[in-house]
Amino acid sequence: MSELFAPTLKESPQEAEVVSHSYMIRAGMIRQLSSGIYTFLPLGMRVIEKISNIVREEMNLAGGQEILMPAMHPGELWKETGRWDIYGPELIRFKDRRERDFCLGPTHEEIITDLARREIKSYRQLPLMLFQIQTKFRDEIRPRFGIMRSREFIMKDLYSFDRDEADMEKSYQKMYQAYCKVFDRCGLEYLAVPADSGVIGGKISHEFIIVAPTGEERILICPECKTAFPEGREECEHCKTPLEETRGIEVGHIFQLGVKYSEPMRAYFVDQDGSEKPLVMGCYGIGIGRTMAAAIEANHDQQGIRWPWSIAPFEIEIIPINSKEEKIRATSKEIYSQLKDEGYELIIDDRDVRAGFKFSEADLIGVPVQIIVGEKLLKRNSLEVKIRTNGERIEVEKTSIGSALEKIKNNLVRT
RNA sequence: CGGGGUGUAGCGCAGCCUGGUUAGCGCACCUGCCUUGGGAGCAGGGGGUCGGCCGUUCAAAUCGGCUCACCCCGACCA
Incomplete structure (x- = not known):
């Protein structure tokens, strides 16, 4: 410990408004470089590694294979799906020396779909699940609460490829189960809530939410069957009981994308009957740093952090x-x-x-x-x-x- | 982007309203002594473009203008 670089602070820095942020700074785990941009110090890095490893293991067990995609993306790919225009100023854009458009990846559907259309030719190669744990960039309107919402953040993103909807749903179920195992193993109380899928698109999606009283997310739970519902509902359909409100932090989100990306990007494979079909996709994200912050929000007292065993530094x-x-x-x-x-x-x-x-x-x-x-x-x-x-x-x-x-x-x- | 707030030593702050010696305090840091069951004590020491620029003035941390950075509330998200 005499050699450990963990500069602790007795007082909370004025910019830290939430406990997780304050404790991470005070415990010498992170330091801010700029708004929404942070350095992980050795203690913080150890936690990131712990969480990443749990995620990695569960992704592998569920059949995922780890890859590493670039953070720097050619603009053309994003223009192909139309997201170059749709994504807005949140996408960090720049030009290379030859004036070609580039951006820093906020997510990787375009990149993985490009890979898939080049390499997946036959139904024999399916199903396939590829994932990475990598730094994402989003120029958030308002970065907040330290690492909770930052402009540069570590995320695990997995993409599934299947021959049809039915198989895709199987992949989705696998990932759903894998996510449950991840948060169980992290020692965190969580809820899987059906959600709107937002910009990333697709039909069915679930948000994984860490239960914490300080969380921003409001979730409704049925006191009978413990099923979670998004905001707006009043009664549990099955049990006919009024719902109770809890709070939490969204740390993971899984989507059934379908052919939203494979169709416009012409990522086709040849099926058993010889016909050409678009790959049916799913995508699945976990915010690693956000999980770390949520773990603190859910586990702390007046003195400091109380890490769950499995993710403690x-x-x-x-x-x-x-x-x-x-x-x-x-x-x-x-x-x-x-x-x-x-x-x-x-x-x-x-x-x-x-x-x-x-x-x-x-x-x-x-x-x-x-x-x-x-x-x-x-x-x-x-x-x-x-x-x-x-x-x-x-x-x-x-x-x-x-x-x-x-x-x-x-x-x-x-x- | 709209609204609110903050910038003075590594961190937390006072001083500013009412301009005027050498810009202060606590913590942290360095040296020595002392101390070792809940962030000790004593003595000494180092560290400052008072966010930046322009202006007002004999004189600016202090007054005025511009600007930058950061934080908080809203839409967004892992």
């Missing part, structure tokens, strides 16, 4: 009360290497600062488990384990720290 933080005390230091190191060998991701606060300082900072950063090594308990050969997630503190014998953590971990990951 570290799993365990060891806090030696006095780094100069030889016995404390030695024990801390011992525990550190033992737990490291057992596969935990940990950090040790080996700085020569007062205990109170370490405590406050640990609470702010929000690592789920703190192991406090102090003189008093060490006399009894035990350690204090503080669970940030629920505030619980327990005394654990040094020799049984391994098994104790196993239990704690199982508990935290399950809930």
Whole structure:
């Protein structure tokens, strides 16, 4: 920790109006470069990586294959679908040295469809799901709440290609399930809400919303069957019960595109009967940084962040009360290497600062488990384990720290 | 883009109304001492184009004009 670049702040910067933004800055996870443009510092980057990896794993399990598309797009492709004009000033445009139109990709339907029309020739190549985790650019009218709505942001986007509507719906279902698993694994409470599909187009779509009281999104839930509805409804059709309002943050959106892009871009394949048909597409996005922000909105207290285990920058933080005390230091190191060998991701606060300082900072950063090594308990050969997630503190014998953590971990990951 | 607000040291702020020594305070930073279970204490120190430009004036952080940046409320979104 003495080497970790995590500049923390005691006070909240004046521009931060929401907790997630404030805590991310205070915990030294992000820094702003310009309106809606941020640098991720090591702690923030670790969270981004954690979330990305969960997303990546689930996309792979659902049959997706990872690719990486360019952020810089030739304007022609966008003119082909008409979105060069439709998208408006949100699309960041520029010209290259030969005066050719380019833009920075806010989404990748045009690019993936171009790839598909060149490479997918036969129904034998279908179904196909390709995805990437990459930086998107949107010149938002009003960037807001730090990383929550930024002009440059990290997004996972997956595109599915099928031979017909029925198969496309199967792909859609797969992704729907995969999204549920992603947010489950992130330790977040979420809702899948049917939604309007907006500029991206298509028919059926669902928004994935992280439940957080500070969220901007209003969702209506049936208290009986727990089904979520978009705004405007009053009663659940099945249960005939009045709906209750909750709030949340949209972090994912899945769409059935159909032939919206394949038709104008002439992305055709030859079907079994020899006839030429447009590819039937779906697209599926998750805002990685937004998920990070939403996780904080949903999990924090007065002291700071309370990361869910699976997306925390570290799993365990060891806090030696006095780094100069030889016995404390030695024990801390011992525990550190033992737990490291057992596969935990940990950090040790080996700085020569007062205990109170370490405590406050640990609470702010929000690592789920703190192991406090102090003189008093060490006399009894035990350690204090503080669970940030629920505030619980327990005394654990040094020799049984391994098994104790196993239990704690199982508990935290399950809930 | 319309409406509102803020720019003074890395962060948080005072000073501005009523112009006038060397621009202050807290935190952070550096040195030393001290301290080590909840962001300690003492002593010393470094760091400033007062967002920028133009103007008024003997004199501008302070008054006027323009401008830029950032934040908040609205349409939009992952």
